[in-house]
């Protein structure tokens with residue numbers, strides 16, 4: 001059973017404009033691997049050169065930040081919704 | 094959240110003020126004491142743009158004692174789609190001027206303090222310390238980190254809002270009671286990786302919605318009522334008309350507000366965000382760049398020049414130079430459409446996207462590729478004034 005992954009609008013240009021993807025995987029690691037295999041251009045936006053999740057990209061399982069769970073090893077089930085939340089800066093101009 | 098609660102406020106409301114704020118006074122959560130607190134309070138708006146506009150209007154109407162505004166821009170006609178502090182007649186004038194006029198038009202009792210400057214590491218602490226609550230309505234990462242760090246150092250609440258296209262975020266970062274912005278995002282994205290509103294666009298109503306949420310949170314923080322967005326990140330999707338909420342926790346190893354902070358004074362935020370100082374004229378006449386005048390000359394002389402437009406199709410529809418359209422994001426997949434033996438001039442709207450495209454092509458081994466400096470907007474301004482600008 002796949003898990004729902006929500007793609008934020010700044011990154012939808014790399015997922016053929018799709019905002020909700022259904023991906024197979026039992027952990028965040030597995031889901032993100034599937035995601036970047038399917039959409040390789042996303043990789044440099046999510047991971048730094050050394051393969052670490054970038055520090056301006058947060059991943060949530062439901063409403064909890066994975067940094068406060070088991071990070072990329074956090075387990076997911078089909079009931080969960082995974083959100084990728086990058087920082088945005090707009091406001092004034 | 095407790096602010097001012099225990100201290101008796103020694104300001105009085107006049108008969109006129111009691112009439113004006115009657116609808117606040119009717120609610121026990123505000124009441125006479127609350128309204129006096131608002132009159133005794135001060136709020137600093139960092140930015141008088143999209144978010145700062147509704148904030149300025151509602152905070153003035155609510156009867157704040159003092160509103161400070163930091164901004165150094167002049168009003169541009171492209172601001173009027175969303176920046177409702179400013180009017181058509183204000184185009185070309187400083188934003189602070191129209192902001193002051195609108196705020197005092199709504200409520201002449203509000204004291205308006207204006208700072209016509211860029212907020213910097215040198216002046217931030219001095220300016221921010223004059224205010225009870227700081228509201229972040231900026232448009233760039235260096236200023237957001239600067240506002241956050243200065244608020245943590247001064248122990249002040251930072252009412253945060255951010256927008257992009259149809260998406261909004263809001264929170265209250267108050268390190269004394271919860272996480273700060275660095276707990277959420279320890280580092281900014283490298284310059285150029287994330288598009289700005291100027292590149293990506295923004296729905297005009299969106300800053301109205303997010304800015305009024307910030308105004309709401311500001312008033313709650315000042316009054317010490319309700320449950321401010323401390324430790325919560327509110328996400329708003331204007332297309333779906335959906336609000337979501339994520340938990341934010343204090344990061345115990347946060348460099349700014351954690352158990353052992355390593356940042357104890359303001360730093361160089363431009364460098365922190367990977368923004369290099371603007372190139373000098375010498376550096377600018379670089380190998381991989383071309384001015385609009387130069388391109389005009391080449392085209393007039395019928396030189397072989399291939400114009401590559403890396404904007405989006407809907408932008409091409411507004412105005413174009415007849416170039417070959419490959420949106421920046423599609424470039425890696427469509428690079429085979431280009432002939433590396435020809436001279437290629439890449440352009441976008443203002444230059445940042447074509448700069449990235451140029452760097453990408455150079456990495457692939459293209460030798461005769463040049464970035465059109467200032468983009469199609471510069472061309473419309475300097476070469477062909479009959480073209481529309483957007």
Ligand SMILES: [Zn+2]
Pocket residue numbers: 268272273274275276277344347348349350351
């Ligand atoms: Zn922090």
